[in-house]
Amino acid sequence: MLKPEQVKRILIIRLAPLGETVLTTPVIRALRQHFQDAYIAYMVAPTREDLVSANPRLDEVLTYQASVPKLIYQIARRKFQMAVILQPTFRLVVHTFLARIPFRVGFETNSGGKKLLNIAVPNNTAQHETQRYLDVVRALGVEITDDEPEVFVNSEGKAWIDNFLKIKKLNDGKPIIGLNPGAATVYRRWHASKFAILGDRLHKMYGAHIVITTGPREGELANQVAAPMSHSPIIVNQTTPMQLAALLKRCNLYISNDTGPMHLSTAVKTPTVALFGASNLIQWAPPWDRHAVVAREACEFMKTLSSKEWDAHPDRARENFKAITPDAVMATVEKLAW
Numbered sequence: 001m002l003k004p005e006q007v008k009r010i011l012i013i014r015l016a017p018l019g020e021t022v023l024t025t026p027v028i029r030a031l032r033q034h035f036q037d038a039y040i041a042y043m044v045a046p047t048r049e050d051l052v053s054a055n056p057r058l059d060e061v062l063t064y065q066a067s068v069p070k071l072i073y074q075i076a077r078r079k080f081q082m083a084v085i086l087q088p089t090f091r092l093v094v095h096t097f098l099a100r101i102p103f104r105v106g107f108e109t110n111s112g113g114k115k116l117l118n119i120a121v122p123n124n125t126a127q128h129e130t131q132r133y134l135d136v137v138r139a140l141g142v143e144i145t146d147d148e149p150e151v152f153v154n155s156e157g158k159a160w161i162d163n164f165l166k167i168k169k170l171n172d173g174k175p176i177i178g179l180n181p182g183a184a185t186v187y188r189r190w191h192a193s194k195f196a197i198l199g200d201r202l203h204k205m206y207g208a209h210i211v212i213t214t215g216p217r218e219g220e221l222a223n224q225v226a227a228p229m230s231h232s233p234i235i236v237n238q239t240t241p242m243q244l245a246a247l248l249k250r251c252n253l254y255i256s257n258d259t260g261p262m263h264l265s266t267a268v269k270t271p272t273v274a275l276f277g278a279s280n281l282i283q284w285a286p287p288w289d290r291h292a293v294v295a296r297e298a299c300e301f302m303k304t305l306s307s308k309e310w311d312a313h314p315d316r317a318r319e320n321f322k323a324i325t326p327d328a329v330m331a332t333v334e335k336l337a338w
Contacts, residue, residue, distance in 0.1 A: 005037075006081075007035050007038050007081050007082050007103075008037070008038055008039060008081060009038065009039045009041075009078065009079060009080045009081050009082070010031060010035060010038050010039070010040045010041070010080060010081070010082045010083075010084060011041050011042075011043060011062075011075065011078070011080040011082070011083045011084070011096070011101065012024075012027065012028065012031070012040065012041070012042045012043070012083075012084045012086065013042075013043045013064075013083065013084070013085050013086065013087075013092055013096070014042075014043075014044065014085075014086035014087055014133075015043075015044065015045040015064050015087065015089075015092075016044075016045060016048070016087070017045075017048075017260055018048065018051065018241060018260030018261070018263070018264065019259065019260035019261075019262070019263035019264070019284075020129065020263075021044060021045070021048045021051045021052070022051055022149050022151060022260070022263045022264050022267045023129045023130050023133065023149055023263055024086055024130075024133050025051075025052065025055070025149045025150050025151065025267065026130050026133070026134055026144070026146065026147050026148065026149060026150075027084065027086065027133050027134060027136070027137055028040070028042065028052070028055060028057050028058060029057055029146060029150065030134065030137050030142050030143075030144055030145075030146075031057075031084065031137060031142065032057040033142075033145065034137075034140070034141075034142040034143070039059045039060075040057065040058055040059055040060075041058065041059060041060040041061070041062055041078065041080070042055075042058055042060075042061050042062070043061075043062040043063070043064055043075075044061065044062070044063060044064065045063075045064055046063050046064065047241070048241070049061050049063060050240055050241035050242035050245070051151055051241050051245075051264075052151075053154065053242070054151075054152040054153060054154035054157075054242075055150075055151075055152050056152065062074065062075075068095070071095060072095060072098050072099050075095065075096065075099035075101070076098075076099040076100055080096075080099070080101045081101065081102060081103060082101065082102075082103040082104070082105070083096035083101040083103070083104045083105070083106070084105055084106065084136060084137065085104065085105070085106030085107070085117075085136075086106070086107075086133050086136060087106075087107065088106070088107040088108060088109045088110050088123045089109060089110070090109035090110065090111045090112030090115070090116075092106075093106060093109060093112060093115070093116045093117060094112075094116065097116045103118050104116060104117050104118050104119075105117065105118060105119040105120075105121070105136055105139060105140060106119075106120070106121065106136060107120070107121050107122070107123040107136065108120045108121065108122060108123055119139045119140070121135050121136050121139050122135075125283060125306065126282065126283075127282065127283070128282065128283060128284075128285075128287060129283055129284060130147050130148075130149065131147065132283075134147060148266075148267075148288045149263065149266060149267035150267055150269075151245050151264060151267040151268055153242065153245050153246045153249055153268070154242060156242065157242040157243060157245060157246035158246060160242075160243050160246055161243070161246035161247055161249075161250055164243075164247065165250065168234050170209050170211075170234070174207055174208060174209055175206050175207070175208040175209070175252040175253070176208065176209045176211060176250060176251045176252055177199075177202050177206070177208045177209070177210055177211070177251065177252060177253045177254070177255070178210075178211045178212075178213055178247070178248060178251040178253070178254040178255070178256075178265070178270075179195050179198070179199055179210060179211070179212050179213070179225065179233070179254075179255050179256070180212075180213045180214070180254065180255070180256035180257060180259065180261050180262065181195045181212065181214065181218075181221055181222070181224075181225050181257065182213075182214045182215050182218040182221055182257065182259060182261075183257040183258070183259045184259065185278075185311075185314075187277075187278055187310075187314040187317040187318055187321075188257060188258065188259070188277065188278045188279070188310075188317065189221075189257050189321070190257055190275045190277065190321050190324060191321065191322075192221060192224035192225045193224075193228065194324070194325070194326055195212075195225045196224075196225050196226070196227075196228045196229045197326045198255065198326045198329055198330070199212075199225065199229050199231065199233055200229050200230050200231055201326060201330055202330075202333070203231040204231075205330075208252070208253075209233075209234065210229075210231060210233040210234070211233060211234045211235075211236060211247070211251065212225055212226060212233050212234070212235045212236065213236050213237070213239075213244065213247070213248075213261055214235070214236075214237040215237065216237055216238055218237060219235075219237050222235045222237055223235070241264070244261060244264060245264055245267075245268055248261065248264055248265045248268050248270050249268040249269070249270060251265070251270050252270070252271070252338055253270070253271050253272075253273070253333065253336070253338045254270050254271070254272045254273070255272075255273045255275070255329065255333070256272065256273070256274060256275065257274075257275050257277075258274055258275070258276050258278075258279040258284055258285075262274050262286075263286070266286045266288065266290075266291055269290065271290045271291060271336055271337070271338035272286060272290070272291045272292075273291070273292050273293075273294060273329060273332055273333060273336065274286055274291065274292070274293045274294070275293075275294050275295070275321070275324060275329070276293055276294070276295035276302060276320075277295065277296065277302075277317050277318075277320035277321035277324065278302075278310045278313075278314075278316075278317030278320065278321075279302065279307065279310070280302060280303065280304070280305060280306060280307070281293065281295060281302045281303055282303055283306075290336075290337065290338070291336075292332050292335070292336050294324055294328055294329055294332050295320070295324070296319075296320040296323040296324065298323075299316065299319075299320050301313060301316055302320070
């Protein structure tokens with residue numbers, strides 16, 4: 001096993017959507033605590049830089065390049081000694097091999113198995129996603145002291161949110177509650193009408209400002225939530241990941257379907273209520289303090305099916321979401337310490 005003093009330059013690689021990128025951040029912290037003096041870089045997918053760019057535990061953030069020769073050169077010239085590959089993709093293992101990184105640790109890959117890896121870790125998806133990633137660094141003998149994700153907001157993000165709150169008149173001391181009705185597919189969404197009812201009830205009970213966050217292509221969904229509400233919410237659907245992180249950090253509470261912004265909210269330490277109807281609770285539900293999950297307990301699929309397998313069961317997903325009532329969410333909010 002490598003001793004910490006032997007490793008001076010480390011490359012982490014994970015090319016992932018927003019939520020999965022956020023859930024890798026405990027790996028960054030664990031590596032920094034173990035390899036305290038090492039130069040640590042993280043290679044992310046394009047547009048994901050914001051999620052780790054302000055992380056003080058990293059020395060550099062790289063963006064994956066489509067041109068393989070340019071990619072290999074980008075990696076090789078930095079003379080990394082160890083690659084930590086956080087996805088079971090043999091192509092990435094080959095890239096690090098061709099870039100002459102001598103020590104490579106990662107998951108057994110779908111097409112290459114243990115090939116070209118000095119340490120190959122079983123890809124155990126029957127656990128929370130953060131634990132799956134942390135298995136890779138545990139294989140290096142790294143002790144895990146904290147498994148909670150973390151995302152940091154830079155000075156530009158802080159300036160943006162200060163200006164946003166001022167323009168929208170949200171800096172009056174009243175609570176700010178965010179609602180996120182979006183998700184990658186329609187059957188993964190709690191109904192817009194229920195979000196509308198919930199938003200009005202939260203405003204009435206807590207005197208809160210209601211902010212609706214959606215993706216750039218979900219503007220109509222936001223309008224479907226806002227239109228029937230008696231209270232006028234603020235709609236936000238054109239933010240960068242850093243701006244969204246800044247906004248969520250200033251929310252007092254965030255209520256979201258199981259999607260990327262839900263994970264981002266937990267990572268900026270905002271109390272979060274996650275609504276689950278078509279996801280694996282074991283793999284994706286936030287297990288940390290300050291957060292809660294609302295789900296239909298009778299559905300065993302939510303403990304067994306992968307995200308892809310849910311595509312064959314949209315009707316069951318709709319049943320699960322139909323079983324979640326605004327009353328149930330309100331009861332969870334009232335129990336949550338926020």
